[in-house]
Amino acid sequence: MDLTFTAIVPLLLGSVGLFALFRLLQRMRMRAYLQDAVVVITGATSGLGKDNGNSLSAAEEILKCVGHVDILINNAGISYRGTILDTGMDVDKKVMETNYFGPIAFTKALLPSMIKRQQGHIVVISSVQGKISIPFRSAYAASKHATQAFFDCLRAEMEQYEIDVTVVSPGYIQTNLSVNAVTADGSRYGVMDKNTIEGRTAAEVAQVVLNAVGQKKKEVLIAGLLPSLAVYLRTLSPRLFFTFMASRARKERKVKDS
Numbered sequence: 709m710d711l712t713f714t715a716i717v718p719l720l721l722g723s724v725g726l727f728a729l730f731r732l733l734q735r736m737r738m739r740a741y742l743q744d745a746v747v748v749i750t751g752a753t754s755g756l757g758k759d760n761g762n763s764l765s766a767a768e769e770i771l772k773c774v775g776h777v778d779i780l781i782n783n784a785g786i787s788y789r790g791t792i793l794d795t796g797m798d799v800d801k802k803v804m805e806t807n808y809f810g811p812i813a814f815t816k817a818l819l820p821s822m823i824k825r826q827q828g829h830i831v832v833i834s835s836v837q838g839k840i841s842i843p844f845r846s847a848y849a850a851s852k853h854a855t856q857a858f859f860d861c862l863r864a865e866m867e868q869y870e871i872d873v874t875v876v877s878p879g880y881i882q883t884n885l886s887v888n889a890v891t892a893d894g895s896r897y898g899v900m901d902k903n904t905i906e907g908r909t910a911a912e913v914a915q916v917v918l919n920a921v922g923q924k925k926k927e928v929l930i931a932g933l934l935p936s937l938a939v940y941l942r943t944l945s946p947r948l949f950f951t952f953m954a955s956r957a958r959k960e961r962k963v964k965d966s
Contacts, residue, residue, distance in 0.1 A: 741922055745778040750814060763810060767817030776825060777818050779921060782811035782832040787885045788848040790892030799894050800847045807851035812858055822871050829872040831921060832859050836879045836935045840942050840949070843957035848889075863926060872924050876917055879931035880907030 748770060770777060786806045788799070811832055822828030837845060838852030856875060863873035880903045889897040913930055920928045929936060941949045 739922075741924075742779075742918075746774050746776060747779040747781065748777050748818075749781040750784045750811070763813035764817045767814060771818070771821055776821055777828065779829045780815065780818055780831065781917070781921075782814060782830070784810050785833065785835075785885065786848075787889035787897075788846075788891075789844055789886075789889050789897050790847075791844060792846050794892035795847065796892070796894065799890055799892065800850075802890060802894070803847040804851045804854070807848070808854045808858070811855060815862070819866075819871075823866075823869045826870050829874070829921060829924070830859070830862065830866075831874045831876065831917065833917070834859075834875050834877045836877050836929070836931050836939065838875075838877055839929075839939045840935075841953075843953060843960060872926075874920055874925055874928065876920060876928045876930065878908070878913050879935045880904050881913050882907050882909050 784806060786803055788795075788803050790799070815830055815832075818828075818830075822830075832855060834855050835848070835852045837849040838856040841849040841853070856877075859873055859875050863875075866873060880901075882904060884900075886901040886904045887896075887898055891897050908930065916928060916930050929939065931939075938949065938952075941952075
C-alpha cells in the first residue's frame with residue numbers, strides 16, 4: 709500500500725505541474741497574440757450592417773487609417789419576434805441584411821488585405837439559433853443559419869492563407885437585443901424577455917470571446933444545459949426535437965392568445 713502510494717503521488721504531482729505549465733504557456737501565447745493587435749468590432753449602431761456600400765467604405769477608411777486589421781469581430785445584429793404568416797418580406801430582408809449580408813460584406817472587404825499579409829483572424833457572433841430554430845424567431849434563426857454556413861465555408865477556404873475563423877454561438881445575453889427586436893409588421897418589440905434577463909452578462913460573454921480568439925478556437929457554444937442539449941438532440945434525434953419545438957410553439961401561442 710505504501711509503495712503504491714509512494715509511486716502514485718509523484719505521478720499526480722507531475723501531472724498537475726505539467727497542466728499548470730501548459731495553462732501558463734497558453735496564457736502567455738494568448739497575451740502575445742492579442743498584444744498590439746488591430747481589432748475592429750462592428751455593431752448595429754455603427755451602421756456597418758445596414759448595407760454593403762457602407763461596409764465597403766468603412767473598410768476602406770479603416771485600412772487607410774491603420775493600414776491593416778489583425779482581428780475582425782462581426783458583432784452587428786438585430787433580433788425578431790413574430791409568426792411566419794404575419795411577417796412581411798420587408799422584415800425578413802431587413803433582418804437578413806443586418807445579420808448576414810452586413811457581416812459578409814465587411815469581411816469580404818477586409819479579406820484581400822489579410823490574404824496579402826497571410827495573417828488575420830475573423831470572428832462572427834452568431835447564435836445558438838444558428839444551429840437550431842425555435843418558434844416565432846424564423847427571420848432571426850434563418851439569418852444566423854446562413855451566417856454559420858458562410859463562415860464555416862470561409863474557415864475552410866482561408867486555411868491555406870493562415871487566416872483563422874471563429875464562430876461564436878451564444879444563448880441569451882443581458883442586452884437590449886429583445887427590446888430592439890423587430891416584429892412581424894416591422895415595429896419595435898420593446899420588451900425585455902425573461903430569458904434575456906436571466907441570461908449571461910455581456911462582460912461574461914466578452915471574456916469567453918476574448919479567450920476563444922486568443923486560443924484560436926474554430927467554434928464556441930456559449931449556452932446553458934437545455935440549449936446545449938437541444939443542439940445535440942437536433943442531430944441525434946430530430947423527431948424528438950421537432951416534437952419538442954411543436955409543443956413549445958403551442959404553449960407560446962396559448963400565452964399570447966390569453
